[in-house]
Amino acid sequence: HGKIQYEAYRKNFYVEVPELARMTPEEVNAYRLELEGITVKGKGCPKPIKTWVQCGVSMKILNALKKHSYEKPTPIQAQAIPAIMSGRDLIGIAKTGSGKTIAFLLPMFRHIMDQRPLEESEGPISVIMTPTRELALQITKECKKFSKPLGLRVVCVYGGTGISEQELKPGKNNILTIVPVSSVRYIRGKNCRVMRIVDNVRPDRQTVMFSATFPRAMEALARRILSKPIEVQVGGRSVVCSDVEQHVLVIDEDKKFLKLLEILGHYQEKGSVIIFVDKQEHADGLLKDLMKASYPCMSLHGGIDQYDRDSIINDFKNGACRLMVATSVAARGLDVKQLILVVNYSCPNHYEDYVHRAGRTGRAGNKGYAYTFITEDQVRYAGDIIKALELSGSTVPPELEQLWASFKDQQKAEGKTIKSSSGFSGKGFKFDETEHALAN
Numbered sequence: 001h002g003k004i005q006y007e008a009y010r011k012n013f014y015v016e017v018p019e020l021a022r023m024t025p026e027e028v029n030a031y032r033l034e035l036e037g038i039t040v041k042g043k044g045c046p047k048p049i050k051t052w053v054q055c056g057v058s059m060k061i062l063n064a065l066k067k068h069s070y071e072k073p074t075p076i077q078a079q080a081i082p083a084i085m086s087g088r089d090l091i092g093i094a095k096t097g098s099g100k101t102i103a104f105l106l107p108m109f110r111h112i113m114d115q116r117p118l119e120e121s122e123g124p125i126s127v128i129m130t131p132t133r134e135l136a137l138q139i140t141k142e143c144k145k146f147s148k149p150l151g152l153r154v155v156c157v158y159g160g161t162g163i164s165e166q167e168l169k170p171g172k173n174n175i176l177t178i179v180p181v182s183s184v185r186y187i188r189g190k191n192c193r194v195m196r197i198v199d200n201v202r203p204d205r206q207t208v209m210f211s212a213t214f215p216r217a218m219e220a221l222a223r224r225i226l227s228k229p230i231e232v233q234v235g236g237r238s239v240v241c242s243d244v245e246q247h248v249l250v251i252d253e254d255k256k257f258l259k260l261l262e263i264l265g266h267y268q269e270k271g272s273v274i275i276f277v278d279k280q281e282h283a284d285g286l287l288k289d290l291m292k293a294s295y296p297c298m299s300l301h302g303g304i305d306q307y308d309r310d311s312i313i314n315d316f317k318n319g320a321c322r323l324m325v326a327t328s329v330a331a332r333g334l335d336v337k338q339l340i341l342v343v344n345y346s347c348p349n350h351y352e353d354y355v356h357r358a359g360r361t362g363r364a365g366n367k368g369y370a371y372t373f374i375t376e377d378q379v380r381y382a383g384d385i386i387k388a389l390e391l392s393g394s395t396v397p398p399e400l401e402q403l404w405a406s407f408k409d410q411q412k413a414e415g416k417t418i419k420s421s422s423g424f425s426g427k428g429f430k431f432d433e434t435e436h437a438l439a440n
């Protein structure tokens, strides 16, 4: 590299819009919680964006986003895009399907478009390395949605494809997707293929790494190839959105049905309602009881065949029927805007389930309500529910707090330790003291 006179290039394209500039640190924290509890490490990270326009991409990109119905950034995109756009190296951790690809593609296009066209002996400008062919192909496909309207060329290379030399000729491709490793095992060695490629790129390059998890083996590599990185992690722990008003009632089993009717009486006129139960039999039982009480109602659970499930969901979405009894699994991902109320008739048995159920309401900026019934026998679930209330800034009812405190005391007296029922223990990239000082 010492012998090469590299042309200067621009890394920082990001201009914060006034709407974001006005956000206070408290508002930014609240917004990050809403974005599935996104966490940021490393200094000087820009605030997360809310709309595509705020990240400063071209009209052509905005049109392509619209064409493919990418209405707004996903949480990882909202935080990673402004960080990468501002020229920073980055580690992005978010589960599969969360939209990591676009999070690095959009800033990458901005970079490429800022540079002069390739000359015959040059290129590519960007290299995307992936561990599998499937991922390489998937990323290339996503890339083409944008590269085509931008007039850029992308080529995907992996062993055994028989790509012609013509295809790989310098001057032709702006972007190269490549599979240099077939397993994490190979990224540990000093002379591994990832390093061989990285070492051939100019030292003042911008480098970003994305993954669903961040295993130890990747940490050493990250230290070698990234400079003062920002780390963005999504889904470490999701939280209930602040538009949902949450109530938790400590109640006896035989008082639940009457309480349910009382709550329904209050909310049913206002919108659609989902009542969650834990088992299929309970869904059908409660359905019958509600019908008897003159509430037109449907039930949705895994025992209903797919065709009927689709039509039930359809009737619920279009408002033909506005009351549904469901199990958690059947209602996963259900997005119904006019849904005003969620009742956890059976208490959710872990944190993520609670958050997922409550998250069926309060969508797209609408106000929602979540009621949860918990019996004294179910005290072991109280800890997770308290945590969910606290993390979303809701008040914890004193009865619930008392129930949990007495349970903890009792467990302690019996010499037992209390484990949280949800299994999350995500470890991110750890900054040591010197990196902390540097990361600015």
Ligand code: ADP
Pocket (backbone or CB within 6 Å): 069, 070, 071, 072, 073, 074, 077, 094, 095, 096, 097, 098, 099, 100, 101, 102
């Ligand atoms: P990951 O890399 O995190 O596994 P992908 O980048 O493959 O996830 O995205 C998952 C799916 O979501 C893809 O089908 C992609 O087209 C779609 N997608 C990505 N971003 C958005 C968005 N902002 N809005 C809607 N759909 C999106």
